[in-house]
Amino acid sequence: MIVNRMYKYRLYPNKEQVKLLTSQLKSLCNIYNHLLKIKINVYKENKRSLSRKDLNALVKAWDKHIHSQVRQNVADRVDKAFNNFFNRIKLKKSYAKVKVGFPRFKADHRYNSLTYPQSGFNLLNNRILHLSKIGDIIIKFHRPIEGKIKTLSIKRSPTGKWYVCFSCEVPVTKKRHKFLDKQVGIDVGLENFATLSTGNVITNPRYLIKSENKLSKSQRCLSRKFKGSKNRTKARLKVAKLHEKITNQRMDFLHKQSHYLSNTYNYIVVESLNIKNMMKNRYLAKHIADASWNTFIQLLSYKAASAGGQLICVDPKYTSIKCSCCGKNVPKKLSVREHNCPFCDLKLHRDHNAAINILHSNKIPLGRRESTPVEIFDRKSLKQDAPQL
Ligand SMILES: [Zn+2]
Incomplete structure (x- = not known):
């Protein structure tokens, strides 16, 4: 039997790499919103739905400083968002408890991950992760990976930490438990x-109830700050850290x-x-x-x-x-x-x-x-x- 497992590790990019990753996420978010807009407009004007292949073709010309498969993955995400939406409509017809929402445009601080679906990455000596178009990033490899690596995602947490997730196919053999009758x-x-x-x-x-006072105090502080100000960003980080x-x-x-x-x-x-x-x-x-x-x-x-x-x-x-x-x-x-x-x-x-x-x-x-x-x-x-x- 083969099962899918996710292995998550902390990354330590330097200042330049953080800048690069942040700007790539921003561009990918723009691509996502653009594709969504095009898909909606084409449907409105021609009553035709753009397929995954059409979206992939559109992505090819965009931002060449990002790895091609990472860009293509954005097209897949848009396609998936629509598929999920239509599947949920179908489910709702048969059983009323499902929430259905039309795919939404995203703000760039909410677009927090990029995916290398097949290639463009390499693990060197279990210490450094090489990413195409980004460079060599230090990785804290705290446990070994099992199985075959299928995809890799880079994630940014709300507190500004970076992680890498390897999705692997792991063969599992049936084991006997050490206590058979417990x-x-x-x-x-x-x-x-x-x-x-x-x-x-x-x-x-x-844990939540214990930190509740601290949390509500910092949330109150956040709500008093002006939108778009530096103090608001600081206050948001404080709330995010508590949640984390x-x-x-x-x-x-x-x-x-x-x-x-x-x-x-x-x-x-x-x-x-x-x-x-x-x-x-x-x-x-x-x-x-x-x-x-x-x-x-x-x-x-x-x-x-x-x-x-x-x-x-x-x-x-x-x-x-x-x-x-x-x-x-x-x-x-x-x-x-x-x-x-x-x-x-x-x-x-x-x-x-x-x-x-x-x-x-x-x-x-x-x-x-x-x-x-x-x-x-x-x-x-x-x-x-x-x-x-
Ligand atoms: Zn009794």
Whole structure:
């Protein structure tokens, strides 16, 4: 089996290279907006849609100081934007929950990446990245690349840091997990980030909530600055840095937890949550977004597979109501944190009880598990659940 993996590294371009990269991004943004305008105008005047080939031909004459394939990639992006738009219209007709937006013109501070789709780049001694029409940039190569490199993208973060992303095709062989019969059910919540069926608890770090005061102060400061002024740029950088810090803290936490779980347990059972619907509760939305369960489940999914284990999604129905000992339903409000069963006298924390139920609702019989595929995780449902942040 071959899977696509992304490897991201920090780049350290010098002042001249930063200037060059910034000016290239600006030109590419202009090309993008131009192509979009031409495509719209041609359709308005001739009722004809320009194909990808037409767009590619248009790009050829533009800015020759940018690598030809990087320019062509802009034409692909415009084409893709329209394809996505039409696909979403089709989806909306069959199922009403999709948001449809016409491809938009972009401001140059929002156009932050350029792509070399096949060639024009070279990695020298794992220390220097050679880019055609830009030069040799120092790269912090903190981990080795696996598989075959397909494309390369250069990215600029809102705080002005530069990164390179290699998209690679990696052959994956089916591995055996080091613990063959270890299994766990996980209930995610807000009181605690997650409760395991073993009774262990992962506490919720609440990074966003902790930095909220600082963030709102710097955002207030930004809104007072005049548009286009230097002070506004400074204030915007301050806000962006805070956001970056919160994201880094959160991703660090999620990576560590999912790494530990996928290495300790062969079978990880979680409930498939409809996070988009949950986000509609405006009192909880901020906290749910801060907990980022969706990213956590995505990380668990690929980490479990590469450790030789499995992530299994089950239906969340009745998991918090059912008694994990006798199986009878014990209805309770969200504010009641204890599970007290009147039928069998079981006393447990409500999330612990739910986690045991989640583990039990896994329907794959124990003996047959060796022959089941590595990943039976339903990617489609995961995509639909992704919160729009
Ligand atoms: Zn009971």
